[in-house]
Amino acid sequence: MRPLVQCHNVGRFRRFGTTTSYWLFRIGDTVIDCGPSNVSARVDRLFRSFHADQAPTSVLVTHHHEDHTGNAGLLQARHQLPVYCTPMTSQIVQTGYFQEWYRLAIWGRFRAFSPTGVLGPSFDAGPDVGPLEPIHTPGHIFDHHAIFAPEHKILFAGDMFIARRRKAYRLDERPRVEIASLGRLVDTLPAGTRLYCAHRGDAMVEQDGAQLLRDRRDFLRGLRDTVVQEVTRELGSFDEVSELVSRRALAAAQGFRTRQRLVPAPPATGEEAAFLAAIEQTVRRLSERLLGREGFLALITAEDHANVNLIRGMLIDPRVDDGSAQLGLERFADPALLHE
Numbered sequence: 001m002r003p004l005v006q007c008h009n010v011g012r013f014r015r016f017g018t019t020t021s022y023w024l025f026r027i028g029d030t031v032i033d034c035g036p037s038n039v040s041a042r043v044d045r046l047f048r049s050f051h052a053d054q055a056p057t058s059v060l061v062t063h064h065h066e067d068h069t070g071n072a073g074l075l076q077a078r079h080q081l082p083v084y085c086t087p088m089t090s091q092i093v094q095t096g097y098f099q100e101w102y103r104l105a106i107w108g109r110f111r112a113f114s115p116t117g118v119l120g121p122s123f124d125a126g127p128d129v130g131p132l133e134p135i136h137t138p139g140h141i142f143d144h145h146a147i148f149a150p151e152h153k154i155l156f157a158g159d160m161f162i163a164r165r166r167k168a169y170r171l172d173e174r175p176r177v178e179i180a181s182l183g184r185l186v187d188t189l190p191a192g193t194r195l196y197c198a199h200r201g202d203a204m205v206e207q208d209g210a211q212l213l214r215d216r217r218d219f220l221r222g223l224r225d226t227v228v229q230e231v232t233r234e235l236g237s238f239d240e241v242s243e244l245v246s247r248r249a250l251a252a253a254q255g256f257r258t259r260q261r262l263v264p265a266p267p268a269t270g271e272e273a274a275f276l277a278a279i280e281q282t283v284r285r286l287s288e289r290l291l292g293r294e295g296f297l298a299l300i301t302a303e304d305h306a307n308v309n310l311i312r313g314m315l316i317d318p319r320v321d322d323g324s325a326q327l328g329l330e331r332f333a334d335p336a337l338l339h340e
């Protein structure tokens, strides 16, 4: 008999570690996410092998990133599988988006597609699985949804976990929004939830998923509190720093909305420029002290993927920039999120 959840590592560079591994999951007859396009031959073979037994009947997408959506068109066209996306993700995958060169190298090109249907608040995955419920968890990226199977206490976490102390962040991530999303999961998930991570597979299913997410939330919270404290000590007022950095983050997001790529806000002048330079110095010093030296990825991505983005992200107030503007999506007015 097939296990309820099947895990398949399809990543091309999986020997290089977590960030370049990718796992496809199947629960009953439903597949979670599609895998990156540069391993489409591998994914195609996997789905052909499914046909020999019992073919899956649908695919649910957690968010628009290319490692999660790269084979959506293939699965629709060659395997006649319906692909369901939330309304937020649908908006993005139909038009496509900018990918930095390193994303093209690691995951391959994203190709726009039309989702077969809308993934609503509850998806009926058949009698063996029961409902699958997407939980909006912005922060990593605004359209991110983790997918929960309440009858089996299983969470497909997408990119919400990866590691307790993941610290290399993309420029477009919003860690304070992520803290709120992690809190939402911690409050929602029952004890004993098993967590499946898109980049770690089933490596952590023996541990309590809610506790893993709590640990990650607490790591980020602790870091945020230290950043607030240190910035206040060095620069006088955290609120003033946060106001300026948040305003500029939003301007960068709005300035390039159509291509979905962040570009720096217009150069500052005078006192504002001097203040920004002082903030930048503090951010870099804190990053090195609290998170250690940058890795290889920071160097080759020109810091698009770097520890320093996590520290800088802690300065961005979710009430000003929650990460929605950079995707051209509507603001998220959840009071719980604004509290964090």
Ligand SMILES: [Fe+2]
Binding pocket: 063, 065, 140, 141, 159
């Ligand atoms: Fe992602």
